[in-house]
Amino acid sequence: MPKDTFYNLSKEKKAQIYKIAIEEFADYSYEKVSITRIVEKAGIAKGSFYQYFENKKDLFMYIIDEIGKAKMESMTSLIENIDKMDFFEFLRQLFRKGIEFGKSKPELAKVLDRIMNEMPKEIKAEIYKEGEVKSLEMFENLLKAAIEKRQIRSDIDVRLVSYMITHLSMSVSEYHFQDMPVKEENFDKIIDTSDSMVEILERGLGFNVFK
Amino acid sequence: MPKDTFYNLSKEKKAQIYKIAIEEFADYSYEKVSITRIVEKAGIAKGSFYQYFENKKDLFMYIIDEIGKAKMESMTSLIENIDKMDFFEFLRQLFRKGIEFGKSKPELAKVLDRIMNEMPKEIKAEIYKEGEVKSLEMFENLLKAAIEKRQIRSDIDVRLVSYMITHLSMSVSEYHFQDMPVKEENFDKIIDTSDSMVEILERGLGFNVFK
Amino acid sequence: MPKDTFYNLSKEKKAQIYKIAIEEFADYSYEKVSITRIVEKAGIAKGSFYQYFENKKDLFMYIIDEIGKAKMESMTSLIENIDKMDFFEFLRQLFRKGIEFGKSKPELAKVLDRIMNEMPKEIKAEIYKEGEVKSLEMFENLLKAAIEKRQIRSDIDVRLVSYMITHLSMSVSEYHFQDMPVKEENFDKIIDTSDSMVEILERGLGFNVFK
Amino acid sequence: MPKDTFYNLSKEKKAQIYKIAIEEFADYSYEKVSITRIVEKAGIAKGSFYQYFENKKDLFMYIIDEIGKAKMESMTSLIENIDKMDFFEFLRQLFRKGIEFGKSKPELAKVLDRIMNEMPKEIKAEIYKEGEVKSLEMFENLLKAAIEKRQIRSDIDVRLVSYMITHLSMSVSEYHFQDMPVKEENFDKIIDTSDSMVEILERGLGFNVFK
DNA sequence: CATGAATGAGAGTTCATTCAT
DNA sequence: AATGAATGAACTCTCATTCAT
The missing domain is CATH 1.10.10.60 (Homeodomain-like)
Known part of the structure; x- marks a missing residue:
C-alpha cells in the first residue's frame, strides 16, 4: 500500500x-x-x-483496492436490500449491477478484466488473499440462508456453487464485449443475456415436463 | 510454426x-x-x-499446437462414443477427461491454464482464431441435437450456454488445484465435484418439490 | 534530437x-x-x-546538427562579404573555407566525408530533407545574380550547375587526402588545386586563342 | 576471387x-x-x-569484377573509335554510354551506385586498387593527347581534371534519378543534361564576349 | 520532500562463419 | 563436392529501481 x-x-x-x-x-x-x-x-x-x-x-x-471500493460502492444499495429479495432475484440484480459498473466506469472495468484474464497466477493469488475470499464467503452465507428459506436445493456443495457463480458473473460482460461494441442500444440485450444466465442457474438445462 | x-x-x-x-x-x-x-x-x-x-x-x-493435439487425443475415445450417451452423461465424461488430462500431463495442463488465465487478450485472440470457435461450435451442435432429443429444454440461448459450459469446464480443475495438491487420493473428490457441477447444470439450483 | x-x-x-x-x-x-x-x-x-x-x-x-553548425560558423565571415566579391572569387573562397574546415576540425570533416560518401541512400535522404536543398538553393540564387551581373554565361542550366558545384566542392579535399597526409606543408598545394578547379569551372577546358 | x-x-x-x-x-x-x-x-x-x-x-x-567487365564491354565500341573523335565529342559519348548502361542494366547500375556512394572508404580503396587507377590513367592519356592536338588548354593539371571528369561522369545519372523516374520519355532530357555538362566543361561558366 | 541522473542486468534477435558428415 | 546444423559474439534497446543532491 x-x-x-x-x-x-x-x-x-x-x-x-x-x-x-x-x-x-x-x-x-x-x-x-x-x-x-x-x-x-x-x-x-x-x-x-x-x-x-x-x-x-x-x-x-x-x-485494485480503489477499484474494489468503487465496485463495492456500486453494490451497497443492493446489499442493503438483500433481505427483501428472493435469492435468484438478488443474483439477477447482482449481475446487472456488474454490467452497469462496466458501463459507467469502463476504464476500471478494463483493469478488472485484465486482472481476471491475464494476471499471472502468483499475483492473482496475492490479490485474492482477502478480496475473493470475502466474495466467496458472502455467496456462501447467502446460499446457506437461501437453503434455509427453501429458495434453493439443500443438496448442493455450497462452496462449489459460490465458485461457479463468481466465475459466471465475471464472464457475463466478457461474453458480450467480444461480439458487440459497448453501446447504449446493446445494453438491453446484455441485461437479457444476464437474466438468462441466472434463469439457467435456477432451473437448469434439463428437460422436465413438470417445470 | x-x-x-x-x-x-x-x-x-x-x-x-x-x-x-x-x-x-x-x-x-x-x-x-x-x-x-x-x-x-x-x-x-x-x-x-x-x-x-x-x-x-x-x-x-x-x-500450443502440440498441447492441442495431446488434448484432442485424450478426447477421441469419448468423441467416438458421443452418440451412445445422454447429453449430460457426455458432459460428465468430458469434464472427467479434462481432469484426467490435468492429472496425466500436469505440465501441459499448467501451460493451458496460463493460456486461459493470463494471456493478453490480443494473443489469446490469435490462438483461438480457430480453436475456441470449433469448441463452441461443437457444443452448439450438441445442444441442438439434445434439444431435439428432448434431453434439454428448448427455450435456451444455445450460444450462451455453449459459452457457459466452455468456461465452467475450464474452471473445474482450477477450482481444485487452488486448494488441494494434485494427489491420487484427491482425485475422487475432484471427480465428485465435477459431477456435481454437471448435475447443477442439469437440474438447476432452484428448490422444486417435484424433483 | x-x-x-x-x-x-x-x-x-x-x-x-x-x-x-x-x-x-x-x-x-x-x-x-x-x-x-x-x-x-x-x-x-x-x-x-x-x-x-x-x-x-x-x-x-x-x-550532424552540430557539425552543420560548426561548418556554418566557419562560413559566416565569407557569407557576410558575399556582395563584395565576383562570383568566381566567392567560389574560390568557399572551396578554401571548406579545406580549412577539414584542416582545423579533421574529425568533423571525416564524419562529413562519411556522410557524403558512404551513407545508405535512405539515411542520406533524411539528413538532406532541408540541408542540401538549402545549399542548392543558395547556389541557384548566386548563379542567377551572377548572370544578371554578367559575370557568368546566361545560357546555362542553373540547377545543374548548382549540383555540379556542390559535388565538386566536396571532392576537393577527397582528391587530396587520398594521396597526401594532412600536413601543414601540403596545405598550399591543396589551395592551389582548389583554385585550379574554380579556374576550370570559369574558363572551361577548351582551347581558345582569344583567352 | x-x-x-x-x-x-x-x-x-x-x-x-x-x-x-x-x-x-x-x-x-x-x-x-x-x-x-x-x-x-x-x-x-x-x-x-x-x-x-x-x-x-x-x-x-x-x-564488382563482373560489373566492371560489363561496363567495359559497353564501352568498347566507343574506345575503338576514340581516334576519330574530338576530345569533347568523346566525353559526350562517354557520358551517354554511362547513361545507356544504367538504362539497359539497371540492377548493375544500382550496385555501382551503391559502391560509389555508400561504400566504406577502406573497401572502396581496395576496389579501386586497380580499377579507378586505370580509369584515371586512361583520362590522363586522353587529356595529354588532346593537349597536343590543341583541343584543350595546355595549362591544366591533368591529374586533377581526370579526377573531376570521373566524378562528374558518375553524378550525371545520380542527378536525374533523384528527381525523375527512369522512364523512356525522360531519357532524352538526361542526354541533354549530360551534353550540357560536357559543354560547361569545355567552355566554362565565365561570361566572355568573344565566345 | 522532490528531483532526475545513473545504473546494469536482461531482453530478443541477427550474423558470418565453421565443420562434421 | 555438398550439406546444413551449430555456433556465440554482437547488436540495439528497455526496465524498475537507487541515491546523491
Whole structure:
C-alpha cells in the first residue's frame, strides 16, 4: 500500500496519479505497464514515484483496492436490500449491477478484466488473499440462508456453487464485449443475456415436463 | 510454426527442446519466458534456437499446437462414443477427461491454464482464431441435437450456454488445484465435484418439490 | 534530437560524450558504429545513453546538427562579404573555407566525408530533407545574380550547375587526402588545386586563342 | 576471387548465383547484405556458399569484377573509335554510354551506385586498387593527347581534371534519378543534361564576349 | 520532500562463419 | 563436392529501481 507521502499529497495530485495509473493498467498488461511512462504522463519525477509507492506492485495493489471500493460502492444499495429479495432475484440484480459498473466506469472495468484474464497466477493469488475470499464467503452465507428459506436445493456443495457463480458473473460482460461494441442500444440485450444466465442457474438445462 | 531445421533434428533433441519449452511456459508467463534461459537449460546455442524457430511466438505456437493435439487425443475415445450417451452423461465424461488430462500431463495442463488465465487478450485472440470457435461450435451442435432429443429444454440461448459450459469446464480443475495438491487420493473428490457441477447444470439450483 | 536529460548534463559530460561520438562516427560507418563501444569509451551506463538519446539515429542527427553548425560558423565571415566579391572569387573562397574546415576540425570533416560518401541512400535522404536543398538553393540564387551581373554565361542550366558545384566542392579535399597526409606543408598545394578547379569551372577546358 | 569450385559449377548455377547476388547488392548496403538471405534465395546450402567464396567480401569482389567487365564491354565500341573523335565529342559519348548502361542494366547500375556512394572508404580503396587507377590513367592519356592536338588548354593539371571528369561522369545519372523516374520519355532530357555538362566543361561558366 | 541522473542486468534477435558428415 | 546444423559474439534497446543532491 502507498506510503504516507502519497496520502499527504494534495487531493488533485493524488487524483491525477490515480487517473494516469488506471489508464496505464487498462491499456497494458501488468508486465508491460511502465513506471517510466506513468511518471512521464503524470508529470512527476521518477524519484517522487518511489517516495509514494514501494514499487510497481504497490501501485497496482492500491489500484485494485480503489477499484474494489468503487465496485463495492456500486453494490451497497443492493446489499442493503438483500433481505427483501428472493435469492435468484438478488443474483439477477447482482449481475446487472456488474454490467452497469462496466458501463459507467469502463476504464476500471478494463483493469478488472485484465486482472481476471491475464494476471499471472502468483499475483492473482496475492490479490485474492482477502478480496475473493470475502466474495466467496458472502455467496456462501447467502446460499446457506437461501437453503434455509427453501429458495434453493439443500443438496448442493455450497462452496462449489459460490465458485461457479463468481466465475459466471465475471464472464457475463466478457461474453458480450467480444461480439458487440459497448453501446447504449446493446445494453438491453446484455441485461437479457444476464437474466438468462441466472434463469439457467435456477432451473437448469434439463428437460422436465413438470417445470 | 517451427522451421524445417527443427523437424530435421533427432527425435531426442526435438523431445528435449519440447520438454524444456513446456517447463518454461508452465513456470513463467509469456512475457517472462526467456529464450536465454531456454537455450541454457536445453544446452543449445542461441543461434541454434533461431535456426529452429522464427521467434518466441513461433515456439509458443508450436507448443500450443502440440498441447492441442495431446488434448484432442485424450478426447477421441469419448468423441467416438458421443452418440451412445445422454447429453449430460457426455458432459460428465468430458469434464472427467479434462481432469484426467490435468492429472496425466500436469505440465501441459499448467501451460493451458496460463493460456486461459493470463494471456493478453490480443494473443489469446490469435490462438483461438480457430480453436475456441470449433469448441463452441461443437457444443452448439450438441445442444441442438439434445434439444431435439428432448434431453434439454428448448427455450435456451444455445450460444450462451455453449459459452457457459466452455468456461465452467475450464474452471473445474482450477477450482481444485487452488486448494488441494494434485494427489491420487484427491482425485475422487475432484471427480465428485465435477459431477456435481454437471448435475447443477442439469437440474438447476432452484428448490422444486417435484424433483 | 537529444532529450532534455542530455542538455541538462554538465558542460564537461556533454562535451565528453560529443567527443567520443564524433570519434566513433569518424572511425566507423553508421551501421558499424556501436552504442556499446560508445558507452564503454565514455564511461557511462548503457541505460544512461538511452536517457540522453532516443536511439542511434537520434545521436547521429545530433552529431550532424552540430557539425552543420560548426561548418556554418566557419562560413559566416565569407557569407557576410558575399556582395563584395565576383562570383568566381566567392567560389574560390568557399572551396578554401571548406579545406580549412577539414584542416582545423579533421574529425568533423571525416564524419562529413562519411556522410557524403558512404551513407545508405535512405539515411542520406533524411539528413538532406532541408540541408542540401538549402545549399542548392543558395547556389541557384548566386548563379542567377551572377548572370544578371554578367559575370557568368546566361545560357546555362542553373540547377545543374548548382549540383555540379556542390559535388565538386566536396571532392576537393577527397582528391587530396587520398594521396597526401594532412600536413601543414601540403596545405598550399591543396589551395592551389582548389583554385585550379574554380579556374576550370570559369574558363572551361577548351582551347581558345582569344583567352 | 571465387574458388575453383565456383568456376567448376554448371553455367546455369553460376548464373543463378550471380543474379541473386546482384539483386542483393542492389537492394541492400554492403553491411546489410545477408549471406543467409542469398543462399536461401539461391537455393544452395550455406556450406556450399563457403565452398565457392572465401567470404562476403570475396563474393562482392567477384560482383564488382563482373560489373566492371560489363561496363567495359559497353564501352568498347566507343574506345575503338576514340581516334576519330574530338576530345569533347568523346566525353559526350562517354557520358551517354554511362547513361545507356544504367538504362539497359539497371540492377548493375544500382550496385555501382551503391559502391560509389555508400561504400566504406577502406573497401572502396581496395576496389579501386586497380580499377579507378586505370580509369584515371586512361583520362590522363586522353587529356595529354588532346593537349597536343590543341583541343584543350595546355595549362591544366591533368591529374586533377581526370579526377573531376570521373566524378562528374558518375553524378550525371545520380542527378536525374533523384528527381525523375527512369522512364523512356525522360531519357532524352538526361542526354541533354549530360551534353550540357560536357559543354560547361569545355567552355566554362565565365561570361566572355568573344565566345 | 522532490528531483532526475545513473545504473546494469536482461531482453530478443541477427550474423558470418565453421565443420562434421 | 555438398550439406546444413551449430555456433556465440554482437547488436540495439528497455526496465524498475537507487541515491546523491
